[in-house]
Amino acid sequence: MKRNYEQNKVVKHMKFTMNGKRLKEKINICLLKGKYNQGMVSTKSQLGNEIKITTDEQGVGIENADSSTYIRVIETVSNEAIQEGGSVFVNAETMCKYLLDERTTFTLKEGVLLMSYGTSVVQIPCIERHGFSHVMGRFKSMNNVDSSQTELQVTEKLLLKTRAVVNKQDMINAMNMAEKVGNSIYTIRVKAGGDMLISSDRDSQMFSSRLNTIEEVTRDAIACISLPLGKALEQSTDDEVVVYYDDDMPFVFKTNDITIMRAPRLEV
Numbered sequence: 001m002k003r004n005y006e007q008n009k010v011v012k013h014m015k016f017t018m019n020g021k022r023l024k025e026k027i028n029i030c031l032l033k034g035k036y037n038q039g040m041v042s043t044k045s046q047l048g049n050e051i052k053i054t055t056d057e058q059g060v061g062i063e064n065a066d067s068s069t070y071i072r073v074i075e076t077v078s079n080e081a082i083q084e085g086g087s088v089f090v091n092a093e094t095m096c097k098y099l100l101d102e103r104t105t106f107t108l109k110e111g112v113l114l115m116s117y118g119t120s121v122v123q124i125p126c127i128e129r130h131g132f133s134h135v136m137g138r139f140k141s142m143n144n145v146d147s148s149q150t151e152l153q154v155t156e157k158l159l160l161k162t163r164a165v166v167n168k169q170d171m172i173n174a175m176n177m178a179e180k181v182g183n184s185i186y187t188i189r190v191k192a193g194g195d196m197l198i199s200s201d202r203d204s205q206m207f208s209s210r211l212n213t214i215e216e217v218t219r220d221a222i223a224c225i226s227l228p229l230g231k232a233l234e235q236s237t238d239d240e241v242v243v244y245y246d247d248d249m250p251f252v253f254k255t256n257d258i259t260i261m262r263a264p265r266l267e268v
Helices: 020-031 092-096 133-138 140-144 168-179 229-233
Strands: 013-019 034-038 041-045 050-056 059-066 069-075 082-084 086-091 103-109 112-117 120-125 162-167 186-190 196-202 205-211 221-225 240-245 251-254 258-262
Touching (some): 020 059, 020 103, 050 082, 168 205, 229 258
Antiparallel strands (some): 013 082, 050 059, 050 086, 251 258
């Protein structure tokens, strides 16, 4: 597969200001820490520590990805908070240990990121190349799609036609309870004109929860997923979650500030 290494280039200049603790919270969402299925067992894991930070007219965006997952979190800030737009790849673990609950100015100069707060300055190196930046580039256009549309064009070849809208807290509660079953595999099913059913089972244990859909569902769909979704959604400021998917196709979960795409779990 040919990768678009244009996505890997480090922009030489960028400058923005925001609360360091708030940025740390957003970065931690993009790590998607939690329990994932690994064959017959459930294991704590996360996405890689390489992240992309972008500043533009939408605000401060943080992205992460691997071969089966893409996530983008956006923090809306004032126009004055972004002095110079751009993007940079950094190590999340390295950056987060210096982020405090203080107004912080982030300045990128020639491959070095400076973080200034009070009378202190922290300098950390940037990453020249992200292993999955081609994944980020592939799904970039999806971020600008209005989630009120009945279909989602994820890429040129991937079109998701099933759309369901549910209450965010209802989905969080259902996913958190389903996690207690212990295998970290969740089945999400919707029926035309009906509601969403989230379930998980292992041996003699089973949990299922029916979520009322806020808008009418026009297509049937069923697929399985392994993703600690509840923990990520808890940080969203939205009240609703829009879910796009089809039978055994990738899921896309969208709120006003978080977009997550995850490949389905096809193994039995």
